[in-house]
Amino acid sequence: MSNSKKTDTQLVHGGRRDDWTHGIVNPPVYRASTCLFDSYAELRERCADPSAKKLFYGRKGTPTQWALEEAITELECGEGTMLYPSGVAAITGAILSLVRAGDHILITDSAYEPTRTFSSGLLSQMGVEVEYYDPLIGGDIEKLFRDNTRLVMTESPGSLTFEVQDLPAIIAAAKKHDIYVVVDNTWATPLYLKPLEMGADISIHAVTKYIGGHSDIMLGSATANKRTFKALQRTAYQLGQTCSPDDAFLASRGIRTLAVRLKVHEENALKVAAWLKDQPEVARVLHPAFEDCPGHDIWDRDFAGSTGLFSIVLKGGDYPDTAALVDDLALFKMGFSWGGYESLILPSDPRGCRSVTEWKGEGPVVRIHIGLEDTDDLIEDLAAGLKRYRKRIGA
Numbered sequence: 001m002s003n004s005k006k007t008d009t010q011l012v013h014g015g016r017r018d019d020w021t022h023g024i025v026n027p028p029v030y031r032a033s034t035c036l037f038d039s040y041a042e043l044r045e046r047c048a049d050p051s052a053k054k055l056f057y058g059r060k061g062t063p064t065q066w067a068l069e070e071a072i073t074e075l076e077c078g079e080g081t082m083l084y085p086s087g088v089a090a091i092t093g094a095i096l097s098l099v100r101a102g103d104h105i106l107i108t109d110s111a112y113e114p115t116r117t118f119s120s121g122l123l124s125q126m127g128v129e130v131e132y133y134d135p136l137i138g139g140d141i142e143k144l145f146r147d148n149t150r151l152v153m154t155e156s157p158g159s160l161t162f163e164v165q166d167l168p169a170i171i172a173a174a175k176k177h178d179i180y181v182v183v184d185n186t187w188a189t190p191l192y193l194k195p196l197e198m199g200a201d202i203s204i205h206a207v208t209k210y211i212g213g214h215s216d217i218m219l220g221s222a223t224a225n226k227r228t229f230k231a232l233q234r235t236a237y238q239l240g241q242t243c244s245p246d247d248a249f250l251a252s253r254g255i256r257t258l259a260v261r262l263k264v265h266e267e268n269a270l271k272v273a274a275w276l277k278d279q280p281e282v283a284r285v286l287h288p289a290f291e292d293c294p295g296h297d298i299w300d301r302d303f304a305g306s307t308g309l310f311s312i313v314l315k316g317g318d319y320p321d322t323a324a325l326v327d328d329l330a331l332f333k334m335g336f337s338w339g340g341y342e343s344l345i346l347p348s349d350p351r352g353c354r355s356v357t358e359w360k361g362e363g364p365v366v367r368i369h370i371g372l373e374d375t376d377d378l379i380e381d382l383a384a385g386l387k388r389y390r391k392r393i394g395a
């Protein structure tokens with residue numbers, strides 16, 4: 001499949017092969033464990049190459065999953081994509097496909113917390129040495145490389161605190177030493193950052209977030225380049241990774257509107273963040289498109305846009321005080337995850353998930369996801385919440 005089509009066209013046509021759709025618009029939901037063969041010869045033919053997209057056994061997927069894989073592969077400019085039952089499973093599956101006992105790996109200190117939990121937990125137990133690095137390290141990451149360094153696990157911008165990493169510098173350093181680079185690309189989506197085009201080996205999405213887009217599925221994807229795809233695939237098969245066709249169908253449906261949704265998330269978030277920046281209760285806005293966000297210049301150079309997720313640092317007060325802000329909001333609901341059409345808010349303390357950098361805030365950090373609502377209504381809701389917060393801390 002050619003990568004020459006423009007993104008909006010890829011979003012509409014990705015994965016919709018005629019022999020998968022059979023004359024309707026969307027690849028249907030094929031629910032399957034057993035697939036049937038007409039003859040032994042046919043069985044042998046279809047099982048010969050497990051990566052060929054031929055019906056063989058439900059765990060290896062059906063056209064419903066293949067259509068989604070193909071659409072994501074095209075958007076990420078990769079060799080192939082594996083699907084997983086969650087974003088976390090995609091992260092662990094990708095890391096496990098590239099490391100072995102005795103290896104040393106580097107993980108960004110701003111990583112999504114379950115990535116840290118897996119690395120410091122299971123991965124360490126398996127004899128892989130895990131070291132964290134400052135997300136703003138850039139090309140100096142080379143100083144942390146050892147003879148047995150196998151992989152750098154990045155995430156840009158960082159979860160909760162939004163530091164933007166110099167991926168080209170990190171990738172260039174890693175390439176010199178034949179070290180793999182894996183990127184958690186969930187925040188930017190395949191539309192606003194293409195890590196594989198920059199030279200990274202695997203790009204991961206919590207499809208749960210923007211690709212799904214409606215807060216109703218759990219799904220992950222890992223897209224690999226030529227040098228890593230076979231290993232990624234082999235590991236996913238050995239681990240028995242698969243995903244439900246119903247969730248894959250919903251994710252494919254989400255892809256069709258990803259660009260139009262993201263445009264509104266981006267615009268709305270920029271409006272609300274600009275307003276927040278001027279509020280007396282807010283010390284800082286941590287949003288890559290804002291100049292004071294660490295790594296903003298790198299975001300400006302490397303990313304094609306920003307999405308709806310950012311944080312604010314409140315001025316004064318402590319985490320228990322954030323209840324005054326978040327408990328009685330009318331439109332912003334409180335909950336984990338993000339990337340759906342709805343606005344969310346979540347007090348989130350970065351202090352507990354750091355190893356080599358120290359988080360210093362003027363007050364508590366509150367993470368905000370801006371949905372597709374009208375921004376005047378969202379701002380009115382937040383204004384009332386900030387007023388309650390100020391009263392509570394007596395400022």
Ligand SMILES: *Cc1c(COP(=O)(O)O)cnc(C)c1O
Nearest residue numbers: 086087088112184186206208219
């Ligand atoms: C949510 C998230 C994940 C994990 O996705 P799940 O589908 O919830 O397992 C991974 N990385 C980032 C950056 C996330 O925000």
